[in-house]
Amino acid sequence: MWDLLKDVWLLFGRLFPFPTRPGLRRIGNPDRSSPVLVTCNFELTVREVIKTLERDGIAAWLLVAPTKGVNVWCAGGAGDFTADTVISIIKTTGIESLVDHRWLILPQLSANGVNFWTLKERSGWNPRFGPAHIKDLGAYLARNRWRTDPEHRRVTFGIKDRFVMGTNLGFNVSLLLALPLLIASAWMPGLWWKTLPLLFVLSVASSLLVFWLPGKIGVQKGLSLGLLASAAFVVASWIAWPLGPWTLLAWTGWILLLAAFVGYDMPSWSPLWRQDMKELVAGIKTTRVEIVPEKCIACHLCDVVCPVGVFGFNAATKKYEVQNLDACVACGACIENCPTDAIVNNFREGVCSCPTCYIIEGVGKIGGRKGKQPTTETSPVAVAASACDAGACGCDGSSQGR
Ligand code: SF4
Numbered sequence: 001m002w003d004l005l006k007d008v009w010l011l012f013g014r015l016f017p018f019p020t021r022p023g024l025r026r027i028g029n030p031d032r033s034s035p036v037l038v039t040c041n042f043e044l045t046v047r048e049v050i051k052t053l054e055r056d057g058i059a060a061w062l063l064v065a066p067t068k069g070v071n072v073w074c075a076g077g078a079g080d081f082t083a084d085t086v087i088s089i090i091k092t093t094g095i096e097s098l099v100d101h102r103w104l105i106l107p108q109l110s111a112n113g114v115n116f117w118t119l120k121e122r123s124g125w126n127p128r129f130g131p132a133h134i135k136d137l138g139a140y141l142a143r144n145r146w147r148t149d150p151e152h153r154r155v156t157f158g159i160k161d162r163f164v165m166g167t168n169l170g171f172n173v174s175l176l177l178a179l180p181l182l183i184a185s186a187w188m189p190g191l192w193w194k195t196l197p198l199l200f201v202l203s204v205a206s207s208l209l210v211f212w213l214p215g216k217i218g219v220q221k222g223l224s225l226g227l228l229a230s231a232a233f234v235v236a237s238w239i240a241w242p243l244g245p246w247t248l249l250a251w252t253g254w255i256l257l258l259a260a261f262v263g264y265d266m267p268s269w270s271p272l273w274r275q276d277m278k279e280l281v282a283g284i285k286t287t288r289v290e291i292v293p294e295k296c297i298a299c300h301l302c303d304v305v306c307p308v309g310v311f312g313f314n315a316a317t318k319k320y321e322v323q324n325l326d327a328c329v330a331c332g333a334c335i336e337n338c339p340t341d342a343i344v345n346n347f348r349e350g351v352c353s354c355p356t357c358y359i360i361e362g363v364g365k366i367g368g369r370k371g372k373q374p375t376t377e378t379s380p381v382a383v384a385a386s387a388c389d390a391g392a393c394g395c396d397g398s399s400q401g402r
């Protein structure tokens, strides 16, 4: 019964941290050559990793890092899942005495917080960024331990995930507004019970229709949905229950407002979305990421860590370059991990700027992570050839020297 209650809470209350004990988990009967994986200590994630590996019959060691009970992506962005976090869990679990190898598989979405080079140098382990989604772990491990297929590096957002996200969003915004609506109902009877289902419907609809709603950022998409929903409301009222012009106006305005609110919170729910706060508050209208060609050593790591496929290899110049800037969500993973600081950007070092964190951290403050400073340096630098570790980043080494 407790597990069932916990599942329901974890499913609908993802906004809130739910820590599980950090430490070492044995999956199956791991031996001295079994893979070593790292994850956060958000209970739902840990259980999903274990379930997936057990389903695929994979014996492994799982290091559950202390990330304050927050999921991988958010913990990385907030500075709670870093190279130091991983090093601490390696040292405190004694995993070094249990295996003969030093390969460490990290979730790809932790790259916005974990610096590959710092971890490698300071831990003596060989980190690898694995797939973006837990479900692909089996395929990744079955192939080998150091190569991530391009399709496994990209974040996807299928209809099932969008439905789950929409219901989550509905639950959380309803929870957030329940008390103010109840109080307001003293002056506007029935407001709360009419509004809460509306919030739920708007949340699910915004999530399911997100790829088709016009707008670049969450609020714009929310307003698009609000216009659609208001128009539907006017038609329904005209056909089924005629309302006076002022009541009709008040309800359409209310629907627009609620839809904008739902849209505002949307970027918190998938690594696919741009972070509104940078655009709305910091005045950065267009996220800029550029590679300074003279600095690029074609190590491949930016492409490995980017969850949305912004980078591509240019065979003519033998360098990586930005090929899909529109997809960039300003997560900072490439900047954090580029060994030569070749990536110029125009957003701040703090990369955790989704609306939820923005509210939690305090209005006016964007980002809480003390990560790499953004670079504006553009002069060529000499790059040691040894910076490329022949596939250390997760590639097969074939980029080296191209
Ligand atoms: S991480 Fe930096 S050096 Fe490596 S390929 Fe990307 S831009 Fe080039």
Ligand code: SF4
Pocket (backbone or CB within 6 Å): 289, 305, 306, 307, 308, 309, 310, 311, 327, 328, 329, 330, 331, 332, 333, 334, 335
């Ligand atoms: S290009 Fe943008 S989305 Fe991709 S890793 Fe860099 S900051 Fe993140």
